[in-house]
Amino acid sequence: MNRSASQNFIHIKRTKGWQFIRIGEINEYKDLISLMALRDLKIRYSQTILGGLWAFLQPFISMVVFTVILGKFGKIPSDGVPYPLFSFAGLVPWTYFVKAVSASSTSLVGNTSLLSKVYFPRFIIPLTPVLSGLADFAIAFSTLVCMMAYFGVYPSLSILLVPVLLLLMMLTAFGVGTLLAALNAKYRDINHVTGFLVQLWMFISPVVYPTSMVPDKYKLIFMLNPLAGIIEGFRWALLGNIPFPGQMLACSALVSSMLFFVGLSYFKQMERYFADII
Amino acid sequence: MHESVIVGKDISKLYRIGLRKKQANRTFRETLADSLMSPIRNFRKIRQLTRFEEQVNPQDRMLPGGNGVNPGRNGILWALKNVSFEVKRGEVLGIIGRNGSGKSTLLKILSRITEPTGGDARIYGSTSSILEVGTGFHPELTGRENIFLNGVIMGMKKKRIEEKFDEIVSFAEMDKFIDTPVKRYSSGMYVRLAFSVAAHLDSDIMIVDEVLAVGDAAFQDKCLRKMDNVVQHGRTILFVSHNLGVIERLCGRAILLHEGSIIAEGKPSEVIAQYAEHPLLERCASNSLVDHPNRKEGSEIILREAKMYRNGQESGTFRPGDSMKLAVSFRRDQPISQMTFGIAIENAAGQRLSAFPSTVQAPHLAPGRVREGKIICEIPCLHLSPGTYYVTFLIRSLNSPHPSDLDRINQAIKFTVVASDYFGSDYGTVIKPGVYFEEAKWDFEGR
Numbered sequence: 001m002n003r004s005a006s007q008n009f010i011h012i013k014r015t016k017g018w019q020f021i022r023i024g025e026i027n028e029y030k031d032l033i034s035l036m037a038l039r040d041l042k043i044r045y046s047q048t049i050l051g052g053l054w055a056f057l058q059p060f061i062s063m064v065v066f067t068v069i070l071g072k073f074g075k076i077p078s079d080g081v082p083y084p085l086f087s088f089a090g091l092v093p094w095t096y097f098v099k100a101v102s103a104s105s106t107s108l109v110g111n112t113s114l115l116s117k118v119y120f121p122r123f124i125i126p127l128t129p130v131l132s133g134l135a136d137f138a139i140a141f142s143t144l145v146c147m148m149a150y151f152g153v154y155p156s157l158s159i160l161l162v163p164v165l166l167l168l169m170m171l172t173a174f175g176v177g178t179l180l181a182a183l184n185a186k187y188r189d190i191n192h193v194t195g196f197l198v199q200l201w202m203f204i205s206p207v208v209y210p211t212s213m214v215p216d217k218y219k220l221i222f223m224l225n226p227l228a229g230i231i232e233g234f235r236w237a238l239l240g241n242i243p244f245p246g247q248m249l250a251c252s253a254l255v256s257s258m259l260f261f262v263g264l265s266y267f268k269q270m271e272r273y274f275a276d277i278i
Numbered sequence: 279m280h281e282s283v284i285v286g287k288d289i290s291k292l293y294r295i296g297l298r299k300k301q302a303n304r305t306f307r308e309t310l311a312d313s314l315m316s317p318i319r320n321f322r323k324i325r326q327l328t329r330f331e332e333q334v335n336p337q338d339r340m341l342p343g344g345n346g347v348n349p350g351r352n353g354i355l356w357a358l359k360n361v362s363f364e365v366k367r368g369e370v371l372g373i374i375g376r377n378g379s380g381k382s383t384l385l386k387i388l389s390r391i392t393e394p395t396g397g398d399a400r401i402y403g404s405t406s407s408i409l410e411v412g413t414g415f416h417p418e419l420t421g422r423e424n425i426f427l428n429g430v431i432m433g434m435k436k437k438r439i440e441e442k443f444d445e446i447v448s449f450a451e452m453d454k455f456i457d458t459p460v461k462r463y464s465s466g467m468y469v470r471l472a473f474s475v476a477a478h479l480d481s482d483i484m485i486v487d488e489v490l491a492v493g494d495a496a497f498q499d500k501c502l503r504k505m506d507n508v509v510q511h512g513r514t515i516l517f518v519s520h521n522l523g524v525i526e527r528l529c530g531r532a533i534l535l536h537e538g539s540i541i542a543e544g545k546p547s548e549v550i551a552q553y554a555e556h557p558l559l560e561r562c563a564s565n566s567l568v569d570h571p572n573r574k575e576g577s578e579i580i581l582r583e584a585k586m587y588r589n590g591q592e593s594g595t596f597r598p599g600d601s602m603k604l605a606v607s608f609r610r611d612q613p614i615s616q617m618t619f620g621i622a623i624e625n626a627a628g629q630r631l632s633a634f635p636s637t638v639q640a641p642h643l644a645p646g647r648v649r650e651g652k653i654i655c656e657i658p659c660l661h662l663s664p665g666t667y668y669v670t671f672l673i674r675s676l677n678s679p680h681p682s683d684l685d686r687i688n689q690a691i692k693f694t695v696v697a698s699d700y701f702g703s704d705y706g707t708v709i710k711p712g713v714y715f716e717e718a719k720w721d722f723e724g725r
Contacts, residue, residue, distance in 0.1 A: 010405070012390060013398035031436045035427050039416060046418040046459075117413045118431050119390040187324055273328045275392040276293065 019268040025121045033124055033131070040132035055136035056143040059091040066091075066208045079210045080241040085151050089235050090207040092144050093165070096137040097173050097227060098198050103129030104177025105194045108185045112278050122271045123264065126181040130174045137166075144238070153239055161237040165230055168256050172226050175259035178267040185270065185278050206231050211248070226252040226259065281402065283483055283514050284365040284388065288397035291358040291383050291538075294327055357383040359538040360397065365483075367403075368512045372529030372546055374522065374553055379535040381518045385409060385487050388516065403482030403514070406433045411489050412472035417461035421452055421471055424460055428475045442478050449504070450474035469493050477504050483514045490524060502527070522550050522697055523664060551597065551698050565691050567606075567671070572688045580610045580673055580685035586693055594691075597698035598664070598715065602657040606671055609650035614684065616676040617644040619653045624689060626666045631713055637676070661714045664697040 026033075045051040063084055070076045071083030078086035104126040108115065111125055148154070184190035205227040206214075214222050222228055229252025232245040358380045365371050373381050386392045388399055389407035414431040415424045425446055429439040439446075447456050450470040460468060470493055490501050505528055509515065519525050525532060525546055532549040534542035542552040567573075567581045587603040588596050596602055604621065620635035636643045636653075644651065668689035674681050 008402070010390070010401045011398060012387060012394065012401065014393050014395060032430045035430045035436070039419065039423070039427055042423065043416055043418045113410070114414055114431070116386075116391060117409045118407065120431065120433075186327065187321075272393045275386065277327045 015272055018265075019271065021123065021264060021268060022121075029120055029124060032120055033127065036124060036128040037131040040128055041135050044132070044136075052135075052139055055139035059088060059095045059140050060143065062091050062095075063088040070208055076209050077213065079212060079235070081153060081239050082151055085147055085153065085239065086210070086235070086241075087208045088144055088147055089238055090205075090231050092137070092140045093169055093231055093234050094202065094205065094207045094227070095140060096133050097169055098202070099136065100130045100133040100170075100173035101177050101180070101198060102194055103133070104173065105180030105184055105190060107177075108181045108274065109188070109191070109278065115278055116275050122274060123178060123267060126178045126267070127174060130170055130177060133173075134166075134170075148238065155238050156240055158237045158240060161233060165233045165237065168226070168233075168252060169230050171260045172230070172252075172256040175256065175261070175263035177263070179259070179263035182263075182267040182270045185274055201225075201227065204228075210242075211245075212242075223248050223251040224255060226255040228252065230256075281367050282364045283367045283402045284363075284399065284516070286364070286388070286397070286399040287362050289358055289361040289384065289387060289394045289399060290356065290396035291380075291387060291392070292395040293355045293357055295353050295355050356538050358387070358394070361535075361538070361540055362397075363533060363540065363543070365514060365516060367514055369531060370509050370515045370517060370529045372525040372532035372549075373516065373518045373535060374520070374525055374532060374549065375535035378537075380538040381535055382409070382487060384535070385485050385516070385518060389485055401483065404433070405483045405485060406479040406481040407485040407487075408432070408476040408479070408489050409485075409487045411469055411476055415460055415468070415472060418459055420459055421447075421456040421463070425456075425471070425475055428472065429479075432476065432479055433481060434479060438480065446474045446478050449477065449500075466493055466497070470497055473497075473501060477501070477508070483516070484508070485516045487518045488520065490519065490521070522553070526550060526697055547698065550696055553696065567687055567690055570687050570690060572690065574683065574686040574688065577683065577685040577687075578610065580608050580614075581671055581687060581690075582607045582609055584669075584671065584691050586691065595694045595696060596660055596662075597696055597700065598660060598662065599698075599700040600660050602660050602693075604655045604657075604669065605652055606655075607650075607652045608673060608685075610684070611649070613647035613649045614644075614673070614675045615647040617648050618674045618676055618681075619643065619655070620670075620672040620674065621655055622670040622672075623662075624668045624670065625713065626668070631662075631667070660695065661716070662695045663713060663715055664695050666692060666694050668692050 045054060048054065050057065066087045067084045071078070071087070076083070107125045107129060108122075114125070115122070180190050180194060184194075202208075204222070204225055207227075211219075211222065211228065211232055229245060229248035229250075232242065233249050233252070236242050236245055361380070361384060363371075373384065375381050383392075385407065386409070387394050388401070389405070389409065391407075391409075412428065414428050416427070419427065422443075425443065426436065426439055429446075430436060434442075447453055450467075450473070452467060452471050452474075455463065455467065460471075463471070473489065473493070476489065490498065490505065493501070502524065509528055515528075517525070517529060529546050531544065532546040533540050534549050534553055542549045565584050567584055568579060573579070583606070585592060585605045586594060587605070588600050590601075590603075606619070618635060618637045620633065620637075622633035623631045625631055636655075643653070669691050670686070670688045671690045672683045672686035674683055
């Protein structure tokens with residue numbers, strides 16, 4: 001009998017206690033991750049006329065609406081740059097975040113067949129929209145750049161912060177998305193909650209109004225919202241109209257990391273039950 | 279050198295069921311109070327989905343949790359109870375059992391889709407699980423894109439899929455349609471492509487759940503031959519199927535699951551035989567004919583109940599060579615004179631295989647006038663090949679110028695014939711499609 005103890009084997013048993021992500025699995029499954037993200041992209045705009053144009057139209061039309069209502073009628077200040085540019089610069093990252101979180105939170109429930117028929121690390125499912133959303137973001141971002149040129153605003157080296165901010169945003173989206181996805185698998189209330197949760201979130205983030213509008217006594221609580229720092233960071237990096245929001249960014253980084261860990265941990269603990277409760 | 283590549287020890291799996299029991303609401307006040315309390319109640323119920331009240335112990339079969347038949351007050355179900363087995367490298371193990379015996383649950387656990395509640399399994403080698411064909415297929419993507427997606431989902435590396443791509447497409451006979459979105463495919467094309475991807479996986483161990491029943495007869499034949507091929511290449515396969523003929527053809531060993539436990543293990547033909555004759559497995563073979571849906575229009579309700587017996591015991595499953603007895607009880611208010619009874623046997627496709635009315639074989643079965651009684655028809659030695667068959671009953675009176683059926687029920691009852699080694703030659707009986715077999719006498723002339 002040549003079954004040596006040193007031979008590699010997969011041990012299937014009931015897991016107890018805290019579970020950790022196996023980092024090695026990310027590399028092992030990189031083909032799957034890229035193919036799932038690609039699949040998302042291909043089906044997103046299949047059989048539509050406008051295809052990828054929607055990625056630019058959505059934030060653009062929002063921007064127009066907000067410009068008219070808030071910029072013209074509401075006379076919201078815009079920190080020294082034209083309001084359309086101001087709001088668009090906020091809407092581009094925000095739209096990515098909203099789409100990623102919404103898609104992520106429903107991803108498990110929408111993929112029951114995958115969950116019940118194949119094995120692969122489950123975090124790939126909520127990860128996919130976070131990755132595939134980047135394509136839309138790229139399209140919207142290029143539009144933003146064009147808009148900047150139109151308004152004659154040229155960025156300095158501060159633009160190098162954009163990838164960092166993007167990463168931070170992905171981290172936040174993934175953390176929130178996985179947490180909601182795991183909760184949704186068991187308590188379907190989340191389906192109904194996510195929609196208006198992100199709506200409220202937009203109002204407490206400086207997407208269409210500047211942080212400078214927030215009264216000082218609320219500023220601390222305001223900064224706890226990771227999107228606050230990220231969006232102002234975006235505006236600083238691209239438009240250069242405000243001083244470097246260091247404090248806000250530090251807060252964002254902290255809260256984002258926490259959300260990421262909490263989300264991923266809860267997800268990992270619930271992972272073993274998904275196939276049984278979904 | 280035969281090592282064990284799968285070692286399962288005391289695998290058990292517990293499910294919580296019955297959470298959605300509807301309660302009868304009585305008064306309006308109670309209904310209102312009920313709906314106000316419902317969030318709390320719902321929360322508790324849902325939370326229970328992943329918790330089990332007692333320290334559940336699979337050894338304790340007296341636990342009120344019971345099995346699927348009687349879930350017990352706690353609403354728990356032991357899908358698997360202390361299942362232990364070993365699979366050696368290169369072996370093809372068949373798993374058979376009734377619906378609900380735990381076969382799919384066992385495969386899910388071995389495929390790491392769900393965790394066992396108790397026990398463990400060790401797998402030495404790469405595994406791919408084919409629990410359904412077309413997992414991950416998306417209708418908007420083309421066949422080509424779906425091959426890659428499905429292949430990667432099932433565990434193949436992208437490069438490997440590229441290498442095998444042409445093989446996969448030609449096996450599925452989809453060369454012309456590979457770049458069309460899958461939503462345009464017919465269902466046959468869909469399953470051919472899906473199966474083709476699965477058939478070209480190249481892990482050490484394959485876990486297959488019932489997926490050979492796809493496509494038309496020609497394709498099924500192709501699939502079987504491909505599986506033969508895979509088996510010959512020395513892959514280790516765990517195979518679940520209801521098709522006992524395929525189990526016997528492909529597997530070197532089989533285990534029989536019943537209500538979560540292994541009740542038989544060994545050579546496929548022996549295990550299949552045990553499947554047929556295990557007393558716990560037999561459903562009651564008596565059927566009431568009074569309300570039968572297949573009763574012919576205009577018939578009187580004369581035929582009452584039908585029972586089937588195998589070698590003297592009530593059964594619905596037979597083996598070739600068994601003696602089969604049919605007992606049909608009838609009653610009619612007006613007496614029937616010169617009663618004659620007819621039996622016909624049809625296969626699952628509705629073809630009439632045999633018909634033997636009592637007029638021909640037993641002309642004086644019930645002389646005179648009869649009002650009620652029981653007709654017994656005994657077939658001393660069943661020569662049918664393995665398969666599912668239906669029996670049609672009819673009752674007539676010959677005492678009229680144009681005898682017609684007084685009562686007739688088409689496909690009134692069903693019985694199954696399972697494969698067995700009737701001739702005792704260790705090769706089993708016929709497995710290929712065929713309706714019946716003859717007990718031929720063989721002789722050899724020559725040197």
